Amino acid sequence: MEYLLLQVLNGVQLGLLMFLLAAGLTLTLGIMDLVNLAHGSLYMMGAYIAWTLIGVTDSFVLGTLLALPAIFLLGVAVEIVVIRKLYARDHLTQVLATFGLILFFNELVRALWGPAGKSIAVPGFLNRTIEILPGVPYPAYRFAIIVVGALVAILLAWLVARTRLGMLIRAGASNRRMIGALGVNIELLFSLVFGLGAVFAGLAGLMAAPIASVRIGMGDDILILALVIIVIGGIGSIKGAFIAAMVVGQIDIVGRAFLPDILKTFMSSSAASSAAPAISQVLVYVLMAVVLVWRPTGLFGQRT
Amino acid sequence: MMAALRTPRGLATALILLVLAVLPLLTQAFDQRYLLSIGTRIVIWSIAAVSLNMILGYGGLVSFGHAMFFGIGGYAVGILSAEGVSSGWIQWPVALLAATAWAALIGALSLRTRGLYFIMITLAFAQLVYYVGSGLEAYGGDDGLNISRSRFPGLIDLRDKASFYWLCFALLCASLWFCGRYANSHFGLVLRGAKSNELRMTALGFPVFRYRLAAFTIAGALGGLSGILLANEGAYVSPAMMSWMKSGDLIVIVVLGGMGALFGPLYGTIAFFVLEEALPPLLNLAHKGWGEYWMIVFGPLLVLIALYARGGIDSLLGRRHE
Numbered sequence: 083m084e085y086l087l088l089q090v091l092n093g094v095q096l097g098l099l100m101f102l103l104a105a106g107l108t109l110t111l112g113i114m115d116l117v118n119l120a121h122g123s124l125y126m127m128g129a130y131i132a133w134t135l136i137g138v139t140d141s142f143v144l145g146t147l148l149a150l151p152a153i154f155l156l157g158v159a160v161e162i163v164v165i166r167k168l169y170a171r172d173h174l175t176q177v178l179a180t181f182g183l184i185l186f187f188n189e190l191v192r193a194l195w196g197p198a199g200k201s202i203a204v205p206g207f208l209n210r211t212i213e214i215l216p217g218v219p220y221p222a223y224r225f226a227i228i229v230v231g232a233l234v235a236i237l238l239a240w241l242v243a244r245t246r247l248g249m250l251i252r253a254g255a256s257n258r259r260m261i262g263a264l265g266v267n268i269e270l271l272f273s274l275v276f277g278l279g280a281v282f283a284g285l286a287g288l289m290a291a292p293i294a295s296v297r298i299g300m301g302d303d304i305l306i307l308a309l310v311i312i313v314i315g316g317i318g319s320i321k322g323a324f325i326a327a328m329v330v331g332q333i334d335i336v337g338r339a340f341l342p343d344i345l346k347t348f349m350s351s352s353a354a355s356s357a358a359p360a361i362s363q364v365l366v367y368v369l370m371a372v373v374l375v376w377r378p379t380g381l382f383g384q385r386t
Numbered sequence: 387m388m389a390a391l392r393t394p395r396g397l398a399t400a401l402i403l404l405v406l407a408v409l410p411l412l413t414q415a416f417d418q419r420y421l422l423s424i425g426t427r428i429v430i431w432s433i434a435a436v437s438l439n440m441i442l443g444y445g446g447l448v449s450f451g452h453a454m455f456f457g458i459g460g461y462a463v464g465i466l467s468a469e470g471v472s473s474g475w476i477q478w479p480v481a482l483l484a485a486t487a488w489a490a491l492i493g494a495l496s497l498r499t500r501g502l503y504f505i506m507i508t509l510a511f512a513q514l515v516y517y518v519g520s521g522l523e524a525y526g527g528d529d530g531l532n533i534s535r536s537r538f539p540g541l542i543d544l545r546d547k548a549s550f551y552w553l554c555f556a557l558l559c560a561s562l563w564f565c566g567r568y569a570n571s572h573f574g575l576v577l578r579g580a581k582s583n584e585l586r587m588t589a590l591g592f593p594v595f596r597y598r599l600a601a602f603t604i605a606g607a608l609g610g611l612s613g614i615l616l617a618n619e620g621a622y623v624s625p626a627m628m629s630w631m632k633s634g635d636l637i638v639i640v641v642l643g644g645m646g647a648l649f650g651p652l653y654g655t656i657a658f659f660v661l662e663e664a665l666p667p668l669l670n671l672a673h674k675g676w677g678e679y680w681m682i683v684f685g686p687l688l689v690l691i692a693l694y695a696r697g698g699i700d701s702l703l704g705r706r707h708e
Contacts, residue, residue: 117502119634167693173502174448175692178641181634182688189681306513306630313506353523360521367514371495374507378499 084218089339090332091214095224097331098231102286103308104315104323105238106279112318113254114169114272119180120160121283121308122301123187128153128284129291129300130191133200142205149288150281157280161273169272188298199297202288227289234282235324242320251275255318256384310370316383326381330366337362395703399649402656406555410548422547423619428659429554430615435639435651436561437608442637443646444569445601446581447497450505451512452636455606457519457628458485459613464623465525467533474536474544481614482607488515489606493599512633519625530624533617544618554615558652561608566648568604577601578646642691644700653699661687 103125110116131152136145164183168176203209204223211219242248250271253261262268287301294300311330315322338359345354345361373381390396405412406429413422434456441447462481471477492511499507520528535544544550568574580587580594587594617623626632635658643654665684666677695701 111502117505164689171693173505174637174641175696177448177450177505177634178638178692179689181638182685182692184685185681185688186685189679189685193679193682302631306509309506310510313503313510317502356523356527357521360517363517364514364521367510367517370510371507371514374499374503375495378503380503 085339087215087218088220089335091220091228092224092339093332093335094328095228095231095331096335097328098228098235099286099290100304100308100311100331101235101324101327102231102282102289103304104311104327105235105320106276106282107308108312108315108318108320108323109251109275109279111312113251113258113275115258116165116168117173117176117180118165118279119177119305120183120187121279122303122305123184124153124157124160124280124283125287125290125301125304126191126296126298127156127187128287129202129296130195130200131156131284132288132291133195133202133296136202142202146288150285153284154277154281157277157284158273160280161276165276166269166272184302188302191298197298199295201295202291204292223292227293230285230289234285238282238320247271247274307366310366313380314370314373316380318384319380319382322380322382329369333365333369334362337365393704395649395700398703399652402649402652403559406558409555410551414548419547422551424659424663426547426551426554426619427616428655429551429558430612430619431636431639431659432652432655433554433558433561433615434609434612434636435643435655436558436565437605437612438636439640439643439645439647439651440565440568440605440608441598441601442640443650444574444581445577445598447598447602448505448637449496449508449602449605449633450630450637451508451510451515451633452605452609453628453630453632454512454515455485455489455609456613456616456632457515457623457625458488459610459615460617460623460627461519461522461525461613462610463536463614463617464531464533465522467536468525468531472534472537474538477536478614482610485610485613486603486607489609490599490603493602493606497595497598497602509630509633512628512630516625516628516630519628526624528625530622530626532622535618535621536614550618554619557611557615561611562648562652569646569648573597573600638688641696642698644698645696647698647700650698650700657699 103121106124107118107121110118110121128149132145132149135148135152136142139145139148160183164179168179208223208226210222212222212225214220214225240248242251250261250266253266254268254271254275258268283301307330311326312323314330315324315326341358341361342351342355345358349357377383391400406425409425410422413419413425434452437455438449438452441449459481462484463477466472466477466480492508496504496507496511525531535550538544542549542553544553569578576587576592576594576597580592580597584594613627616627639654639658640651641654642657643652644650661684662680665680668677669680669683670677691698
C-alpha cells in the first residue's frame with residue numbers, strides 16, 4: 083500500500099513536469115497555430131543554463147532563479163529571429179524549421195558544454211526525506227517538484243482565467259485575426275506567450291536535472307511525450323493538457339513499477355525488467371491512438 | 387526521350403542516374419571503397435524518400451513516422467534471420483507483407499484525423515513501433531541485432547558489395563518507374579486533386595479516404611522494402627533506424643528535393659548526404675576544429691530551406707511540365 087502511494091506520487095511528479103512542458107506547447111499551438119518541435123530544446127537549455135549559473139553562484143536557489151529570466155530572454159530571442167516568420171506558414175514548414183532548430187541547439191550545447199553529460203546535485207536543504215504520512219518517507223526534492231509544479235499549474239490557471247493577459251490568450255486561441263483587428267498588439271502578445279512557454283519548459287528541464295541527467299538531446303524524447311499529451315488533451319486546452327499529463331505520468335510510473343512483477347509470472351526476470359519500460363511507453367501511444375480514433379480532435383479540443 | 391535530355395532537369399537527372407549506374411566501377415577504379423557504401427545508403431534512402439513522396443508530395447499527407455517502415459522491414463528480416471530463416475525468398479515477402487499490413491492498419495486509423503493531428507498520430511504510431519523494437523530483449527533490445535544477410539542461392543550474393551549495390555539501384559529505378567506511372571494515373575490524379583481541394587473531390591463523388599488509404603499502404607510497402615535493404619546493407623538492425631529523428635530526416639529530404647516531383651527524392655537524398663559529408667571538411671577549412679560542429683550550420687540551413695526554398699532543388703531546374 084505504501085509502495086503504491088509512493089509510486090502514485092512519482093507519477094504525479096512526472097505528470098506535473100510534463101504538464102509544464104506541455105503547457106507552453108499547447109499555448110503556442112492553440113494561439114499561434116505553431117508546431118514547435120524545438121520546445122524540447124528549451125527544456126534542455128533550461129537545464130544547461132541552470133547548471134552553469136549554479137556553478138557560478140554556488141547556490142541552487144540563486145542559480146535557478148537567475149536561469150528563469152535567462153530562458154525567457156532566450157525564448158523571446160528565438161521567437162523574434164525564427165518563430166515569428168513561421169506563424170503564417172503551414173505545419174510542414176513549421177515542422178521542418180523547428181526540426182532545424184533542434185539540430186542547431188543540440189550541436190550548440192555540444193560545442194559550448196562538451197559532449198559529456200552534466201549533473202546537478204540535489205541542494206543540501208532538500209537532500210533528505212520527509213514523512214508525507216506517519217511512517218512513510220518520501221524524498222524531499224521530489225516532493226518539492228510536486229509543490230512547485232502544482233503552484234505553477236495554479237498560477238497558470240489563474241493567469242489564463244482571471245487576468246487581462248489570460249483573456250487575450252483565450253481570445254487569441256479562439257480567433258487570432260479578430261483580436262488583432264481589435265487593436266491588440268499581436269506581435270508583443272505572441273512574443274510574451276512564447277517566452278512564457280519557454281520559461282515553463284526551462285523550469286521543467288532544470289527541475290528534472292537533479293533526478294535525471296543533463297545531456298544533449300534530453301528534450302527530444304520528452305518533447306514527443308509532451309506532444310502526445312497535448313494531442314490527447316486537445317490542442318489549445320490547458321485543462322486537457324493537465325489531465326492528459328496526469329494520466330500519462332501515472333501510466334509511465336505504474337508501468338515501470340508494477341509491470342515487471344506482473345510480467346515475471348510468465349517470463350524471465352531480466353526480460354521482464356527490460357520489457358516493462360518499453361511496454362509502458364507503448365501504452366501511452368496506444369492511449370493516444372485510441373483517443374484520436376474516438377475523438378479526432380482530442381478530449382477537450384475544439385470541434386471543427 | 388532525346389527531347390527530355392535538352393532541358394536542365396532531364397540532363398541533370400540523366401547524369402545522376404548514369405553516375406549511379408556505374409558507381410561500383412568508379413569506386414573500384416579510384417579505389418574508394420568508402421564511397422560505395424555511402425552510395426548504397428543514398429540509393430536505399432532514395433527508395434524510402436520516393437515512398438514518402440507518394441503520400442507527402444502527391445497526397446499532401448504529412449506523415450511524421452515514415453522511418454517506422456525502415457524498422458518493420460528491417461526487423462522482419464532481422465528476426466527471421468535470428469530464428470535461422472536465412473532464405474531471402476521467405477524473409478523478403480514476409481517483411482513486405484508485414485509493412486503492407488501495418489501500413490493498411492495504421493492508415494485506416496490515422497486518416498480519420500486531419501492536419502496537425504495526422505502529423506501527431508503518425509508520429510505516435512512510429513514511436514509505438516520504436517518502443518516495441520527496443521523492448522524486444524530477445525532480439526537485442528536497445529542495442530540492436532547483428533544479422534546475416536539474406537541468401538538468394540544461385541541468384542545473387544548480397545555479401546558482394548557491388549552486386550548488392552546494383553540490386554538496390556535496380557530497385558530504385560523500378561520504384562521511380564512505378565512512381566511515375568502512379569503519379570500520372572487516374573489514381574494519382576485523384577490523390578493530387580484531394581491534396582488541393584478535398585471537399586471538391588468528395589463532392590465529385592470520389593471516395594477520398596479509400597484513395598488515401600491505398601496510397602498510404604503502397605507507400606508503406608515501398609518503405610518496408612527500403613527497410614529490408616537497409617538491414618542487409620549494415621547486416622544490423624536496431625531501434626535507432628526508426629527513431630523519430632530519422633522520420634524528420636526523410637521529410638527534410640523530400641522537401642529539399644522538391645515535393646511531388648518524380649526525381650525530387652533522388653536529388654534530396656544526394657544533397658542531404660553530400661551536405662553531411664562535405665560540411666565538416668568545409669568548416670574545417672574555414673577554421674580547424676569547426677567541422678565537428680557542422681550541425682550548427684546545417685540546422686539554420688534547414689530553417690532557411692523551410693522558409694524560402696519550399697520548391698526544393700527540383701524548382702531550381704526550371705518549370706515542370708505537367
